[in-house]
Amino acid sequence: MILARVVGRLYSTIHHPSMGHKTILMLDRLKANGEPSGGSILAVDTVGAGAGQTVLVLDEGNGARQILGEADAPIRSVVVGIVDEIALSGAEQCDVRATVGLRIRGKGSGAGPSRGDESRDMSTASQ
Amino acid sequence: MNLAKVVGTVVSSQKEDSLTGLKFLVLELVDERRKATGASVVAADAVGAGVGELVLYAAGSSARQTRVTDKRPVDAVVMAIVDSWEIDGKEIYRKGRDDGELSP
Amino acid sequence: MHLGKVIGTLVPCVIYEGMEGVPLLWVQPLDKNQQPKGRAFVCADGTRMAGPDEIVYWEASREAALTLSPSFVPVDHAVIGIVDGVQLDDVQPDGVRLDREET
Numbered sequence: 001m002i003l004a005r006v007v008g009r010l011y012s013t014i015h016h017p018s019m020g021h022k023t024i025l026m027l028d029r030l031k032a033n034g035e036p037s038g039g040s041i042l043a044v045d046t047v048g049a050g051a052g053q054t055v056l057v058l059d060e061g062n063g064a065r066q067i068l069g070e071a072d073a074p075i076r077s078v079v080v081g082i083v084d085e086i087a088l089s090g091a092e093q094c095d096v097r098a099t100v101g102l103r104i105r106g107k108g109s110g111a112g113p114s115r116g117d118e119s120r121d122m123s124t125a126s127q
Numbered sequence: 128m129n130l131a132k133v134v135g136t137v138v139s140s141q142k143e144d145s146l147t148g149l150k151f152l153v154l155e156l157v158d159e160r161r162k163a164t165g166a167s168v169v170a171a172d173a174v175g176a177g178v179g180e181l182v183l184y185a186a187g188s189s190a191r192q193t194r195v196t197d198k199r200p201v202d203a204v205v206m207a208i209v210d211s212w213e214i215d216g217k218e219i220y221r222k223g224r225d226d227g228e229l230s231p
Numbered sequence: 232m233h234l235g236k237v238i239g240t241l242v243p244c245v246i247y248e249g250m251e252g253v254p255l256l257w258v259q260p261l262d263k264n265q266q267p268k269g270r271a272f273v274c275a276d277g278t279r280m281a282g283p284d285e286i287v288y289w290e291a292s293r294e295a296a297l298t299l300s301p302s303f304v305p306v307d308h309a310v311i312g313i314v315d316g317v318q319l320d321d322v323q324p325d326g327v328r329l330d331r332e333e334t
Contacts (some may be wrong), residue, residue: 190305196305
């Protein structure tokens with residue numbers, strides 16, 4: 001699976017029948033620390049992710065078809081989760097200002113608030 | 128699929144048992160302007176291509192989706208022989224007319 | 232899936248059984264801003280309706296073959312749909328959370 005950030009949407013009327021009314025999101029690929037790695041990818045949304053959110057993308061066909069419940073859909077990339085937080089271990093320095101929205105915690109770096117704040121932030125953000 | 132020119136064949140006597148009966152071609156990759164990219168690949172042949180022809184080959188697990196390569200350890204297969212193609216409305220290649228050397 | 236632009240067409244004289252009549256298109260991959268990125272390749276057209284100069288989205292690997300019928304064909308790139316438009320959001324979301332963190 002890969003980390004990505006929602007940056008837009010794709011609209012299409014002529015497509016393979018299995019695309020139906022699926023939402024196709026334009027995503028920026030992210031590095032482990034939440035910075036864009038330069039690439040972008042289109043993926044089918046299954047979780048209702050919105051612009052700017054950091055998401056988890058499954059980039060493998062068999063799993064994608066299982067999640068969608070369609071045995072013959074030509075789909076490989078599916079957004080399967082919305083990321084709340086990434087915790088990096090070791091000496092990796094995490095500059096939260098380098099990321100948009102995503103909160104990253106490096107162990108021992110002291111960056112990031114407590115978990116209590118985290119959940120409150122998420123509930124605010126989703127409203 | 129990628130485009131390539133067949134530049135040779137590979138003969139192997141000691142190989143995985145399931146590869147018996149397959150014909151292997153040496154392909155030189157070609158871009159949309161008929162220029163060699165410098166890369167080459169060995170592919171199984173599913174259509175009966177010959178040396179000198181421009182062909183399309185499929186790579187990865189798709190390459191095992193032919194009768195001759197099914198369930199065999201193959202990751203590239205020649206699946207079409209090219210007759211012609213055009214880019215931006217201009218015909219770049221036509222079989223018979225543009226055979227021979229690739230564009231410089 | 233990825234964005235691409237149809238830049239040409241290709242006609243085979245011999246093709247693997249089951250793929251007769253499937254349009255083959257030269258596709259130049261594009262980035263999210265629709266600028267060329269990487270080398271062009273040939274796609275099977277799963278929509279059978281795409282033409283030169285159209286922006287399409289395509290998939291690579293074995294999933295590409297699933298756009299065709301029969302799907303047991305050696306296809307590793309296929310056009311899945313024709314793009315009407317791409318809406319890029321200027322995202323500065325959740326930025327509120329970051330500000331709050333800095334103070």
